[in-house]
Amino acid sequence: MAEVLLSRIQKRFGAVPVIHGLDLHIHDGEFVALVGPSGCGKSTLLRMIAGLEAVTHGRIHIGGRDVTDLDPKDRDIAMVFQNYALYPHMTVAANMGFSLEHRGRPKSEIAERVRWAADVLGLAPLLERYPRQLSGGQRQRVAMGRAIVRDPQVFLFDEPLSNLDAKLRIVMRGEIKGLHQRLKTTTVYVTHDQVEAMTMADRIVVLNAGRVEQVGSPLELFDRPANQFVAGFIGSPAMNFIAGRCTSEGLAAAGALLPLSPPHRLLEGREALCGIRPEHFEICGAGDGVAAQVLLVEPLGSETQLSLRLGETPVIALFHERLGVAPGDALHVRPKPGAVHLFDPATGVRMDAEQAVA
């Protein structure tokens, strides 16, 4: 187990910068998710931690050691790849024990470690099979088994669930999280799926175009996104954004007046981008909220997702109940108290009441 320290990490491919001076401290035993859209640099960052990509500038420390210039084999890390990267010509047992065998460990020790890892992951009946004889989920578990057999200081996961179907992804999420709780090994997990990040990580690092947008616990990112990008990335369905101007009565936004909490009214006169999560709308009476027209009704069983038009702005609203509405119906909605986020329309940065002081 070890902490991972990234100091002023920069990466360029030729003249193209992909990581721009990134600092990150991952604590011992922590599960940190690197999340962001495709091309944001999360896999590149993970590969630099692994030693598979050179660092253009900056230093990487693992367990107090500067590993920036060390080969992957000298960093005491283990990696689980997106497409498993199992050796096709070796059995499951041989795959799992390969690194120990290469390091000259005794056969008895290798067998014991492989057996232990196989028991942890439920792979004991599959040890003599070849990767081509396994399902996707089994292959993923073998890839994890190959990593845990080595008892490394840090686990690195590069989108390990991307190739699995939705149902299996949910199962494997739980298994990975359970493994982390059991082994308590420092884990860095790359994913483009914010649901995976939210459910598994102790902290989430949101990356965009090679820069860190925000670092925090899942609920911190959900409740107080630092900017519009984080607000729109975290949460499913995505946050609604409504442009308008703060007035003493609320946010005037293209034909509607959205109620604002008293602290936000201190931003009177400022242009703002109002963020409201779909699940933070509530239906109210005509006098309280904003008039909305139902465009689309999507029943999800225990929830109902509505596409609404607020004034001239289309929004998505999610209600944890069944609603007897149809497209074309009119209703009134309002944001739940404290559920409104304001962002500077020019910079996307979160606007708090403290910023009302001009």
Added chain:
Amino acid sequence: MNSEMSARRKVALYGLLCVLLVPFVFPTWWMVTSSLKPISDIFVFPPQLFPAHPDWSTYRQVFTVQPFAQQYWNSAWIAAVVTAATLAISSMAGYAFARIRFPGANALFIVVLTGLLIPSEVTIVPLFRMFLKLGWVNTHWPLVLIPVFGAPSVFATFVMRQFFIALPQELEEAARVDGLGRVKIFRTIALPLARPALASVAIFTFLHSWNLYLEPIVFLSTPSKFTLPQALTQYTDAYGGPMWNIQLAAATLTALPVLIVFVLAQKQFVEGLAHTGLKG
């Protein structure tokens, strides 16, 4: 109605295939059957599909007219050595071109590939002069070194490079994380997975060496050192006329290993072609 048409179409298709098969199968059939006929019956028209009285003594005479057993061995060991050496060199060179980034790699590969553009007839004279200076004329060294460092090896390198390019990078990255260096990754990961490509290269190289004709007739002058393609031209009588039946018996014996290798390894042959992206 559909099944009737399908059956009719099938009959027509198979009939057409049989007709198309004739020009491919007939020469081999004619070679084998004529090796059992007297010379006077070989060129009769219409051709006899079956020998009237098969004469198996031609196969015995193959070995008495020339040192055919020795020549067979010459072809066999040269082909084996050339194949083994080509596999070793082309697999390493192909892996290096596919996986190792070094300055000038692409330019060097193009230079290597140009070796395929130059016909052997163009280089045979300078090569003869070179081996003459080395004192290696009328030895088997040119028959080994020219294919190993010439066009067959270039083609083999190309085939192996294409295969290794297609190998997922993640396999080697996983091996790097597991602690392996470049050489061990090549030996324990890349090479075992390259069996289809290696089989394809082995077949191509073996066939090329087995059928080599220009280099033997240029470099070899002693019958006991001849290889089979060269030896086949030596079955003449005292007046210089060809002894067709004995020559065709020798040709049948020459073609036999090739047929066997292809029948046994055709699956790898096709797989190897597929892996290189070459449509045969």
